[in-house]
Amino acid sequence: MSNENENGDKPTDLKKTIEKTAEFQQDLVRQFSNFQYNAFQNMFSSLQGFTNYNAMFKTNVQSGGRISIPEAERQALGIEEGDLVQVIIIPLARKQKNSQKS
Structure with missing residues (x-):
């Protein structure tokens, strides 16, 4: 074998x-x-x-396209009125408009 x-x-x-x-x-x-x-x-x-x-938070767009930075984030980052900040916009959800026709 x-x-x-x-x-x-x-x-x-x-x-x-x-x-x-x-x-x-x-x-x-x-x-x-x-x-x-x-x-x-x-x-x-x-x-x-x-x-x-940086801070990461959600906010709603107000009239005239304004957004606001929550107070806690402003305090944590030492942001005061008149400071220059950079904003990165990532849309999360769109407001549902009424689709009723007159």
Whole structure:
């Protein structure tokens, strides 16, 4: 009886191939996990940096397009009347208009 399988490989060669495949899969999973971890860390750092020096809140648009900054946010950031601030607008919901026709 021969120690070779159908392909002519010896059992030790097959075992080495399986071990190499397992190592490759483990390395691939490790790399993907590191990628996910780094992506999460970058997102978390960006979010943390954004919220440490800025405020995030919801407000309604008033007549004339005016919005107001809540008092708690003004106090936390030391914003006073006349200060220049930057506003980034992200619409969350549109007011439902009456669609009744006269």
